[in-house]
Amino acid sequence: MPGEPDLLQGTLDVLVLKALTWGPRHGHAVARMIRAASGGAFEVLDGSLYAALHRLEERECVESEWGLSEKGKRARFYTLTTRGRQLLRAESASWRRYADAVASMLSATTLPAEG
Amino acid sequence: MKVPSWRRYRELFGTDPERDLRDEVRFHLETETEELITSGLPPSEARHQAFARFGDMESAMAKIRESDRRRLGRQRRGRAVDALRQDLRYAARGLRKQPGFAATVILILALGIGANAAVFSVVDPLFFRMPGGVRAPNEVRQIYVERQRANGQRFFQARFSLPEARFIDSSIAAGGLTSAIMLRRDVEVDAGGGASRRIKAQWVTPRFLRVLGARPLAGTDFDAESGRFGVPASTAIASWTFWQRELGGDPHVLGRVVRIAARPVTIRATAPRGFAASISMVPTCGCRSAGSPASATGRAPRRGTRAGARSRSEFSRGRRLVARSNN
Numbered sequence: 001m002p003g004e005p006d007l008l009q010g011t012l013d014v015l016v017l018k019a020l021t022w023g024p025r026h027g028h029a030v031a032r033m034i035r036a037a038s039g040g041a042f043e044v045l046d047g048s049l050y051a052a053l054h055r056l057e058e059r060e061c062v063e064s065e066w067g068l069s070e071k072g073k074r075a076r077f078y079t080l081t082t083r084g085r086q087l088l089r090a091e092s093a094s095w096r097r098y099a100d101a102v103a104s105m106l107s108a109t110t111l112p113a114e115g
Numbered sequence: 116m117k118v119p120s121w122r123r124y125r126e127l128f129g130t131d132p133e134r135d136l137r138d139e140v141r142f143h144l145e146t147e148t149e150e151l152i153t154s155g156l157p158p159s160e161a162r163h164q165a166f167a168r169f170g171d172m173e174s175a176m177a178k179i180r181e182s183d184r185r186r187l188g189r190q191r192r193g194r195a196v197d198a199l200r201q202d203l204r205y206a207a208r209g210l211r212k213q214p215g216f217a218a219t220v221i222l223i224l225a226l227g228i229g230a231n232a233a234v235f236s237v238v239d240p241l242f243f244r245m246p247g248g249v250r251a252p253n254e255v256r257q258i259y260v261e262r263q264r265a266n267g268q269r270f271f272q273a274r275f276s277l278p279e280a281r282f283i284d285s286s287i288a289a290g291g292l293t294s295a296i297m298l299r300r301d302v303e304v305d306a307g308g309g310a311s312r313r314i315k316a317q318w319v320t321p322r323f324l325r326v327l328g329a330r331p332l333a334g335t336d337f338d339a340e341s342g343r344f345g346v347p348a349s350t351a352i353a354s355w356t357f358w359q360r361e362l363g364g365d366p367h368v369l370g371r372v373v374r375i376a377a378r379p380v381t382i383r384a385t386a387p388r389g390f391a392a393s394i395s396m397v398p399t400c401g402c403r404s405a406g407s408p409a410s411a412t413g414r415a416p417r418r419g420t421r422a423g424a425r426s427r428s429e430f431s432r433g434r435r436l437v438a439r440s441n442n
Contacts (some may be wrong), residue, residue: 051179052142
């Protein structure tokens with residue numbers, strides 16, 4: 001399906017941005033958080049997640065800085081920027097509309113009015 | 116997140132995106148492996164699974180490198196623009212604070228740049244560019260003779276006495292190349308009004324125009340007859356400047372007689388505009404008995420003649436044609 005890769009890529013970006021709303025995190029922590037939040041509903045390859053982080057940094061939605069992890073190892077930490085927050089708000093609203101529409105359709109018990 | 120204080124100085128030495136990427140991925144795989152081991156997997160299996168969860172390593176790395184390359188390129192451009200903007204702002208503040216000093220600096224700079232530009236505009240056509248109208252100037256070579264002083268020191272001679280230049284000319288011609296010699300001298304020229312003026316003239320051999328690949332604008336080039344040894348020069352080719360300035364751009368200039376060094380000489384052709392810096396050209400050979408500077412003065416021949424040749428196609432570019440001789 002031609003639209004599928006874009007949808008998946010956009011979805012992953014939103015998930016990454018959301019994971020960073022709780023503060024700066026390195027890539028592994030973001031991956032762990034998404035894996036836990038999804039409850040096994042979908043599998044995100046870690047390579048794709050890092051590609052998304054760097055892509056978001058290129059779009060100035062996140063910033064990165066080297067620091068020390070909780071175990072004292074050198075790690076790259078990502079922080080959400082103002083632009084990233086704006087994008088997250090816009091994408092979240094769009095996703096909710098989409099999800100509501102799908103849910104509305106799937107839960108319909110009577111024939112929706114055509115219009 | 117704790118940021119080590121030394122890291123702030125790292126920007127001074129620039130970043131290494133490739134090393135950063137390797138470090139980042141290594142950290143991820145190590146941490147993931149450690150967590151899997153903690154959850155009970157054997158180390159080899161944990162490492163295998165960490166790699167499996169990462170997915171296609173090459174593809175992911177390629178995408179990340181591409182993003183980094185674009186981001187860093189934009190950052191570099193942004194920094195350059197910022198630096199320029201800051202410099203301009205700083206300069207503008209300085210100009211406003213000390214207008215007298217600023218005006219002095221601007222004046223000095225303007226004078227310096229103007230003087231350099233003026234000198235360059237004179238030097239450039241004289242030393243760095245061939246005169247206009249020369250065909251394939253990279254094939255034209257000036258002749259140098261490598262000589263040796265009594266103390267054994269070697270040097271290149273570029274200017275010759277007339278007999279020396281004649282010898283070089285005939286030697287080159289014997290070798291099958293087209294060559295020409297040229298001598299610049301000031302001469303008295305009477306363009307017809309009765310008053311003579313001192314102007315710069317070029318005394319050349321008949322093949323001069325052919326060597327340079329130029330053709331007369333009007334009239335005919337020198338021929339073998341006009342360069343015959345011992346026959347006084349009777350014809351000349353007027354440069355564009357001479358034609359315009361001294362002869363008033365006369366449309367019937369061909370065939371007009373002017374007096375060069377008190378001898379009547381007929382203008383046989385005009386040279387193209389921009390070609391040659393001197394005023395007129397007269398064949399040297401014929402002038403020998405008719406007042407060529409070398410013989411007319413009665414002094415020992417001075418070395419003011421240059422020799423040139425057009426290289427054949429088999430000569431490599433940039434190679435100098437050098438004749439060897441010993442004093």
